[in-house]
Amino acid sequence: MQHDRRRERENDHPRAQGAAKGLPEPSERPTAEARPGQEQASGAGVSRRRLLGSAGAAGAAGLVLGGAGGAAVHAATASEPGTALSTVGSSRVPFHGRHQAGILQPMQARGHLVAFDLVPGAGRREAAALLRRWSAVAERLMAGRPVGGGDTGVALDAGPSSLTVTFGFGASFFGRTGLTGRRPVELEPLPAFSADRLDARRSNGDLWVQIGADDALVAFHALRAVQKEAAGAAKVRWQMNGFNRAPGATAQPMTTRNLMGQVDGTGNPKPSEPDFDARVFVPAGGGRGGGGSGAQAWMAGGSYAVVRRIRMLLDDWEKLSLAKQEQVIGRRKADGAPLTGGTETTEPDLEKAGADGRPVIAADAHSRISAPEQNGGAAMLRRPFSYHDGIGPDGEPDAGLIFVAWQADPRRGFVPVQRKLDRGDALSPFIRHEASGLYAVPGGPAEGEYVGQRLLES
Ligand SMILES: C=CC1=C(C)c2cc3[nH]c(cc4nc(cc5[nH]c(cc1n2)c(C)c5CCC(=O)O)C(CCC(=O)O)=C4C)c(C)c3C=C
């Protein structure tokens, strides 16, 4: 059994997948290659000038130019001849599809998470109009086009840069819009955990938007566009800004590291696993709905996002020896391999004892306690951003993880795992949960549809 799972994990690793499909190793692949879930907006190596020279034809053929149109075209034409959009800039994520963008794509280098509350007097009609406007803007920006009249110009010269804009509904949205009967039971408030130190002002919210891009200006441009479209309908409740490693920063694609220096994301469910969809996405029909009758068909293809702002107590963490840090997680810091040996993708041997008779991976090691095998199969797709907001009032870094976990049902994903971690995770003394949110993220829109239309118009 253990061997089977190990084989599975090794085949699931991005590098192994490439090899299995006969692809060259990442470092050997042509730079024009799109990352999973992405398209190249324009042929890498094709100069902007050449593309712009046939802009009409490019438009008709569905090619997308970074910031094409109006002032963007002017700016690009004025730039050096032969300047090509890099692979990073030209990578484009489709807006339409079964799932919203921003769940399955590789984590981007820059992220903005924003929660909004509807303004007093705004209800279902205003919310529907807002989601329609937001969807139109997201579709344009993700294609690398400006928002239209009044574009701020911040993303001029850049391509879509893997921009994704993802929309979700908080539990309070349903009361505000008279849609209480359509609220999924999966959205019931998360239970309180003993280690919670939550700031209500930075938690929850009627609406939630996740913006990710591999370029900071592209991400900021999208953030401002989303905020502007909300005017008169919704106000920002909280905003968090995060980051991850930039594509190309490492010699080959790797699992990212967090601000404690650990390889973080290894145990994530993989799309190639047979139960991946059932774990991450709401099935056709709308999910379990607490036994079937409460299923919300409008959530088909959607997912539930748990967002936790988790501060890392870095001054304390960094005082630990390397060996202690590795015991806390149960994995080696250098390469993410389990302490029981092998490589990052080797299955941990939770039964293995050391010379002293004690388990090599300690009973309270974070990776042991959070493993699906220890939680009745409970799993989630973790897709976090790191954050750093300077030094806090306590004189310590205000830095950590904006933990974003995707699952078909948080009652069978985040909640049981966090309950267990709350009871005795060796990592707990070094982290603090400071804010929390849970959002219903509907499936992706079909062509001509806006996100959430199936909830708001049926
Ligand atoms: C309730 C869910 C989880 C919270 C909250 C959480 C916080 C948290 N985790 C790390 C660092 C690592 N976590 C790792 C594994 C891991 N963590 C969770 C869940 C939560 N983590 C799961 C489900 C798993 C996977 C377990 C498995 O399948 O074996 C790891 C090991 C590498 C990996 O698998 O990703 C690290 C490192 C931090 C720093 C943190 C809060 C700041």
Ligand SMILES: [Fe+2]
């Ligand atoms: Fe974790």
